[in-house]
Amino acid sequence: MSKAKVFITRRLPVELKQLQEVATVEVWTERQPPPYDVLLEKVKTIDGLLCLLTDKIDSPLIAGNLKVISQVAVGYDNIDVAAASKRKIPVGHTPGVLTDATADFAWALLMAAARRVMEADKFTRAGLWQTWEPDLLLGPNITGATLGIVGFGRIGQAVARRAKGFDMRILYTSRYQWEPELEKSLGVEFAPFEQLLQESDFVTVHTPGTDDTYHLFSDRQFNLMKPEAILINTARGTVVDPDALYRALASGKIAAAAVDVTEPEPIPQDSPLLTLDNLIITPHIGSASRQTRSKMAKMAIANLIAGLKGHQLPYCVNP
Numbered sequence: 515m516s517k518a519k520v521f522i523t524r525r526l527p528v529e530l531k532q533l534q535e536v537a538t539v540e541v542w543t544e545r546q547p548p549p550y551d552v553l554l555e556k557v558k559t560i561d562g563l564l565c566l567l568t569d570k571i572d573s574p575l576i577a578g579n580l581k582v583i584s585q586v587a588v589g590y591d592n593i594d595v596a597a598a599s600k601r602k603i604p605v606g607h608t609p610g611v612l613t614d615a616t617a618d619f620a621w622a623l624l625m626a627a628a629r630r631v632m633e634a635d636k637f638t639r640a641g642l643w644q645t646w647e648p649d650l651l652l653g654p655n656i657t658g659a660t661l662g663i664v665g666f667g668r669i670g671q672a673v674a675r676r677a678k679g680f681d682m683r684i685l686y687t688s689r690y691q692w693e694p695e696l697e698k699s700l701g702v703e704f705a706p707f708e709q710l711l712q713e714s715d716f717v718t719v720h721t722p723g724t725d726d727t728y729h730l731f732s733d734r735q736f737n738l739m740k741p742e743a744i745l746i747n748t749a750r751g752t753v754v755d756p757d758a759l760y761r762a763l764a765s766g767k768i769a770a771a772a773v774d775v776t777e778p779e780p781i782p783q784d785s786p787l788l789t790l791d792n793l794i795i796t797p798h799i800g801s802a803s804r805q806t807r808s809k810m811a812k813m814a815i816a817n818l819i820a821g822l823k824g825h826q827l828p829y830c831v832n833p
């Protein structure tokens with residue numbers, strides 16, 4: 515029997531030996547993702563596809579002999595899961611292993627934005643540090659402030675655990691209210707979205723990118739926030755309307771933001787957002803710890819191998 519064929523859309527930080535035992539593996543080695551027409555050609559002959567969030571896997575790509583799609587990410591908004599389910603193709607993802615790394619990074623952004631770390635670094639390198647000044651680069655307190663967490667799954671809850679150590683009042687909003695035991699152990703209170711926006715000093719986004727969360731943050735929501743509020747987004751760029759974010763930051767409707775994700779990605783070099791000093795932008799690196807990225811790749815490979823063998827994927831989004 516001939517070996518299964520697999521296409522991997524980028525180099526991964528792990529050994530492929532285990533996968534190569536069960537499949538002939540082709541890896542796309544360019545820095546940029548494979549173009550759509552390359553993917554269209556590949557899917558005609560492969561059994562398994564291992565992809566990243568930069569690959570748009572839409573219905574025409576879910577074709578041929580494909581038996582499994584395995585994504586190296588927890589989010590899978592780039593994949594037409596409904597089309598895959600229709601063809602009974604399992605889609606794997608990598609939940610859990612990136613929770614702490616992403617929560618750590620959200621926390622790093624929150625602290626950097628609040629205490630103006632990027633501006634301070636720029637100021638120092640520009641030779642502007644001449645003396646100690648009582649009102650130089652002031653920011654708000656983090657300890658004791660109110661944090662609003664939008665989306666209270668694994669990563670939102672991990673952020674709450676960090677916030678607890680900073681004696682914060684922690685509000686969360688999500689599709690449903692969690693059990694009182696969990697709320698108590700994390701020290702959080704459920705709040706409707708609008709109340710959370712009105713009362714929070716920091717708002718951090720941890721929702722998936724879906725039709726329901728598309729531009730969840732737009733002019734109306736920024737208008738409800740405090741002028742001193744800081745927005746953090748390590749989830750999906752599509753959750754925040756970039757034009758409304760620009761208006762909110764440029765007009766002082768909110769004080770600052772720090773985002774690891776943008777719409778589109780990468781952010782266009784002529785985006786007006788790049789002109790703002792009260793915005794930190796990083797290139798979607800929330801999960802980028804060495805250990806985490808390696809675990810994500812291993813998990814995606816395990817999903818892929820299971821799919822090639824016709825077994826249930828360990829982490830499947832469409833069981």
Ligand code: DGY
Binds near residue numbers: 801
């Ligand atoms: C994910 O996994 O969905 C992140 O956005 C990338 O780690």
